[in-house]
Amino acid sequence: MAKAKPWLEPHPHGLYVRPADLWIDPSRPVERAAVTHGHADHARSGHHAVFATPETLAIMALRYGVDAAASRNAAFPYGDGFERGGVRFSFHPAGHVLGSAQIAMEYRGERIVVTGDYKRRPDPTCAPFEVVPCDIFITEATFGLPVFRHPPTEGEIAKLLAAVRAEPDRSVLVGAYALGKAQRVIAELRAAGWTAPVYIHGALEKMCQLYAVHGVDLGDLRLVGESDKAEMAGQIVLAPPSALNDRWSRRLPDPVTPMASGWMRVRQRARQRMVELPLVISDHADWDELTATIAEVNPQESWITHGSEEGLLRWCEMTQRKARALHLVGRDVEDEGGEEEA
Numbered sequence: 384m385a386k387a388k389p390w391l392e393p394h395p396h397g398l399y400v401r402p403a404d405l406w407i408d409p410s411r412p413v414e415r416a417a418v419t420h421g422h423a424d425h426a427r428s429g430h431h432a433v434f435a436t437p438e439t440l441a442i443m444a445l446r447y448g449v450d451a452a453a454s455r456n457a458a459f460p461y462g463d464g465f466e467r468g469g470v471r472f473s474f475h476p477a478g479h480v481l482g483s484a485q486i487a488m489e490y491r492g493e494r495i496v497v498t499g500d501y502k503r504r505p506d507p508t509c510a511p512f513e514v515v516p517c518d519i520f521i522t523e524a525t526f527g528l529p530v531f532r533h534p535p536t537e538g539e540i541a542k543l544l545a546a547v548r549a550e551p552d553r554s555v556l557v558g559a560y561a562l563g564k565a566q567r568v569i570a571e572l573r574a575a576g577w578t579a580p581v582y583i584h585g586a587l588e589k590m591c592q593l594y595a596v597h598g599v600d601l602g603d604l605r606l607v608g609e610s611d612k613a614e615m616a617g618q619i620v621l622a623p624p625s626a627l628n629d630r631w632s633r634r635l636p637d638p639v640t641p642m643a644s645g646w647m648r649v650r651q652r653a654r655q656r657m658v659e660l661p662l663v664i665s666d667h668a669d670w671d672e673l674t675a676t677i678a679e680v681n682p683q684e685s686w687i688t689h690g691s692e693e694g695l696l697r698w699c700e701m702t703q704r705k706a707r708a709l710h711l712v713g714r715d716v717e718d719e720g721g722e723e724e725a
């Protein structure tokens with residue numbers, strides 16, 4: 384195992400940047416937190432001061448009532464950053480969800496990059512991942528096993544559109560997480576030429592509006608609660624996964640229920656959720672993207688966290704790359720009742 388660098392300390396509840404007295408994505412309230420993105424396993428409520436991209440700060444304002452205008456908090460667009468305690472921090476696109484950032488830190492000539500969650504595929508709702516050269520690369524590993532290879536997104540969207548066309552009397556109710564996945568599915572549908580209204584569960588409304596305010600055009604969205612049942616036949620409806628099998632879905636005409644998640648690759652998970660049409664659409668790098676990214680960044684050392692750490696660690700060992708697994712808590716991709724991402 385590599386020896387821990389004294390200025391950045393992995394703790395079970397987050398990464399602590401000692402000279403700056405600042406935490407990255409801490410899982411408990413702290414004095415100063417730099418936050419990679421708005422998902423609940425990275426962005427927690429209760430920090431005194433938050434440093435993040437403007438979009439992430441806006442998401443935290445929406446979700447937790449963080450006062451984005453308060454002077455103790457600070458927003459940094461991509462490429463921008465700040466200095467504290469001799470450490471230079473900067474934010475770079477991670478391609479995961481709107482506003483998601485890698486955080487680069489430079490201290491006494493050494494550069495460390497924390498990816499947060501990331502993916503490499505194009506996503507119409509966020510800026511593409513940027514390769515930031517560094518000495519230590521701290522990568523997520525949600526899908527860090529060779530069994531995880533996500534199929535092309537266009538094919539999954541085509542499957543969804545085929546299901547809609549095959550069932551003109553039913554609505555197709557897609558289960559998609561409220562931050563990121565829902566907006567990406569809508570934007571991918573628009574890119575594929577679907578111009579009809581997309582009907583959404585009320586729990587998705589505010590986040591979709593936030594995306595629109597930040598320049599992501601999602602087209603004509605309508606609330607299920609304000610729409611006629613008949614009008615939604617042959618149409619696409621989006622709801623958080625928790626609503627898929629609940630009473631709420633009785634408002635819809637005989638819904639077909641796809642679920643959009645990287646985990647849909649795992650048949651058992653799809654069955655557990657009673658998903659009829661599993662769509663493998665993920666906001667995380669798959670195995671090939673994780674390994675290709677480490678090879679491309681080519682750091683002196685990789686630190687692996689957040690998911691299947693051992694699989695990626697083994698790959699690093701087999702390819703003669705120095706690596707270690709961090710064991711941070713509160714980073715389960717499906718924590719909080721499956722309300723988060725993947």
Ligand SMILES: [Zn+2]
Nearest residue numbers: 420422500724
């Ligand atoms: Zn995330």
Ligand SMILES: [Zn+2]
Nearest residue numbers: 422424425500
């Ligand atoms: Zn995460």
